Amino acid sequence: MTVGFLDRLQNPVLSKDLRTRMRGAKAFVVQGVYVGVLVVMIGLSYLMWWLVHRAGVSPLIISSDVGRRFYLLIFMTQAALVALITPALIAGAITLEHEQRTYELLACTRLVPRTIVAGKLLSGWLFVVMLLTCSLPMAALCLMFGGVSVPEIFWSYFMLCLFALFFGSMAVLCSSLLKRSALAVVLTYAAVFSYLITTVVIQAFASQASPWGAVGALNPFVFIFYSTEPLSFFSFSIPGWLPGVVLLPLASVLFLNWAMERLPHFTVNRAFAIRGLFALLVVVLTVLAVSHNAPGYLIPSSYQFLASAVIPGSTALLLAALLLATGNAPNHRPHSLLGWMVSGLHPRRIFSNELRGGWVYMILLAGLFAGALLTNATVGTSAATGSTSGAGLPLPAAVAKPGGSLALAAADAWHIFALIGAVLLCYSGLGALGAALRSRTVGIVLILALFVLSHLVPGAVWIAYNSSGASGGEPIHYSLYLAPYVGLSAICHPSLYNGLPFVLAPPAPPIWAVTAITYLLLAMVGFGLAEILYQTRRKNIAKPQVSPQEGAQAGA
Amino acid sequence: MLTIEHLRKDYGNLTAVKDLSLHLEKGDVYGFIGPNGAGKTTTIKVCATLLEPTQGKVYVEGFDVTKKTNEVRGMIGYMPDFFGVYDDIMVWEYLDFFAAAYKIPRERRQTIIDDVLELTDLTGKRDIYVEALSRGMKQRLCLAKTLLHDPKVLLLDEPASGLDPRARVEIKELLKELKTMGKTILVSSHILPELADFCNKIGIIEQGELIVSGDVGEIMRKVQGGKGLQITLLADVEKAVALLSQLPKVKSVEQDNLCVCVQFSTDEVENSEVLQLLIKNGLQVQSFSETQVDLEDIFMKVTRGVVS
Structure with missing residues (x-):
């Protein structure tokens, strides 16, 4: 059956969903409510302005102030509505197919995951874009009052469309990961709100002086305030929309690829795209996070501890969880882990659809991450201050070397690299064990548990250790060695940790080395036990299945 | 296919x-x-x-x-x-x-x-x-x-x-x-x-x-194990049962009121010979047919009914 060019372009899922979405009163009610909310907000604002003007409380009312106020009100409300409506529209896209018992019929057709995922996302996204266009007359009102420029309005609309696409991709991913719509909607809202809060918090860490920065620009509410203001990128100036235009589509494509891979009843290999995009995203985010300089500004010491805890731990957690999420092998049939490790040396395997090559991938990412962190710290600082004092340090350099000299010793950089690598290996080793024991989900839960334990327990001990006057010697103090951030901080500031207890007689080895070796040993235990489990299962499956009756007959 | x-x-x-x-x-x-x-x-x-x-x-x-x-x-x-x-x-x-x-x-x-x-x-x-x-x-x-x-x-x-x-x-x-x-x-x-x-x-x-x-017909023959005849008489059923029991390759003969069901261990039995034997001995045959086995019979015979 030959398929024409136009037939290739069309997406049946999109056509059907658009047709059914606009049918009946539902769509028009949503549209009406959307415009209604905006009208009420503008109306109230206008009424207040008019009352103030009439009463003569504020005789000097500049029209442009009113225009600006309307602009902010309209777009802030729309940003909130986009964050609220998009998950509700899209999070049920695939779960509803399961609930309506139509998914199997759909999966049995010749549709490919790309068509299904794109169709589901676009049908919801286009509806959100349609809602956004409904507010155009109100945006025109702002222009009439003044105080806001056409480019500001254009970029605000453009970025809201991109945010809708980003939130929609998150929703499609949640929808393909779960089987129930209610859970998918809750998970999407949790992800969207976590994102909105995290971007503000990270920007707050990066710069307390202003919420406007490369990470802040990735938050719709912050963006609307500063839509046309340039951003400081090391010693350069870039447009404020650039981080969003680069990162939001990148993250959306990552989520969509992940959704395609997780779609039931399809065997597609998207691991290359997922791992590659994730690596790119980590690097770009790191570069953006460290690019913002505020000369003369020092990070308060209370943040140092938190920041140094978050960077290696959470990156390792994300990478290891992602690796397991994209590795296909453990759930399907027994494989030899040893086989993966040997064949994993091939560079092509790094982005393959299995766990094989995963460990190489982890080390590669750790290297990229550490490299981006250290290079940017040094380059950024030199570009911004040209000095060797601690003042004006960009975040990672300040974290890595608080109060110390600027140039990090090469040995220190390698110690950080080795420590992060060991943590990554340990997480993936124990994750592989969990996956071999039960399933990929168990593997991810195991990693999560290890992450929480290795951060919470030593964190609590650390507080007790500090408050007890650094006496050391208690057995519980040994748990400090379990925390990657203690090792990381000790690399940069050894004198702080001199009092740490150690089982061996002095001279004690460096803390980072003890931590790295502990994690490497744990990784070996994880990989080793997983290998034994796989081998045992392989032997069991290889044995011919003999029923008791056949066995008895053979015996007779 | x-x-x-x-x-x-x-x-x-x-x-x-x-x-x-x-x-x-x-x-x-x-x-x-x-x-x-x-x-x-x-x-x-x-x-x-x-x-x-x-x-x-x-x-x-x-x-x-x-x-x-x-x-x-x-x-x-x-x-x-x-x-x-x-x-x-x-x-x-x-x-x-x-x-x-x-x-x-x-x-x-x-x-x-x-x-x-x-x-x-x-x-x-x-x-x-x-x-x-x-x-x-x-x-x-x-x-x-x-x-x-x-x-x-x-x-x-x-x-x-x-x-x-x-x-x-x-x-x-x-x-x-x-x-x-x-x-x-x-x-x-x-x-x-x-x-x-x-x-x-x-x-x-x-x-x-x-x-x-496999093939429906083949399975039916396999399950049945041989030819079955269903004969209805007007009278003297006991005599018919005695006669039929003496035939070679007979597996079982069952009587149900005026009806007799004969099961052979093979298909190689001529219906006409059986009918001729009954008539020669003065028995009045009302109906004479091969036993029909349906899917339900096959199913009941081959399954053990463990699941249901």
């Missing part, structure tokens, strides 16, 4: 299908019979590329269902036992959506939709919303959807379950028509009379094991 080789499917510790093998030629209509939970749906889902086998292979026209999924999906028409329909969509739109999903060119879709609607007797319902259709009509609509891309193999899982007697008959008639169209059909059911009329091959599955599989 459809080959299953040593199929095994495990769900954790539960084995749903054990070492199942079968082969269907073009035009075969294979009745897959078994109680609920026997493994029929699992087998059909593996054939429909919806489940991955734990062990074994399934081929549709030589294509491995786990490796050439997209090719296989273009060749099969799958109708699940339970399915839903989309809201706010008309019958023709529903079919148009699936036709597009099967990559049927736009210009051919309308004709094909009209054809399948006519075949399933739904032409009058073309512009009706799908959710307004009755259960039987929805079943026919699903069958229409299954036929859109003219599949070579039809996998029909309990196509008549939950239907009223009239709708059941309509679906049966439709399946007979598909048989005449030369489709290879694998149809499952736990209701035996549904399949008796039109299957040329059957397989009986219980607890995941295919107990019997």
